[in-house]
Amino acid sequence: MDNTQNWTEDRVERLKKLWSEGLSASQIAAQLGGVSRNAVIGKVHRLSLPGRAKAGGTTSARPQKRASVSQPSRPATFTPRTVTRTVTRSAGATMLKEEVEVEVHEHLEMVVDNNVVVPIFKRVPLIRLTERTCKWPLGDPLKDDFAFCGNDSPDSSPYCTYHQKLAYQPSAERRRLR
DNA sequence: CCCTGATTCGC
């Protein structure tokens, strides 16, 4: 038996729901399983569901704003303890605006001191993770706001450059320069 | 390159 059932009522319902919630075709395909994003899009059209206003365009995701970073040069007394970011995500007709306060620890000081600044998390849900998105967990996995960093991770590394440093901390400061 | 949806067309 093969459960490669076609579009059952149930699946169509879920498709409608997810599509109306603003999820992308690939996301929906991932959730339904067993179908490609093309299949989802094709079905959406056949159902005459309202498409996204503009084609191809990040209709519901990818807010990529430039963070106003401080000067490249590093003043001695600079201690960003908390960073408050306002992330806006549009999901179909629903616009979500959430403020995210990120507690920055001593790690950041170290990193910032290294002139590497990337501590802005995108907070992407599990479904949106790809091979190139940082999989550093944010928040409590049991809570509803649990997500992952989601920043671009170079290479095929599981973490972005920032979280790589946190994940793979040197077991000890062997290197004693000067 | 990554991603998005839109369309076509053989099945």
Added chain:
DNA sequence: GCGAATCAGG
């Protein structure tokens, strides 16, 4: 009706 291939765009 279905969806891979293709197209078109950010």
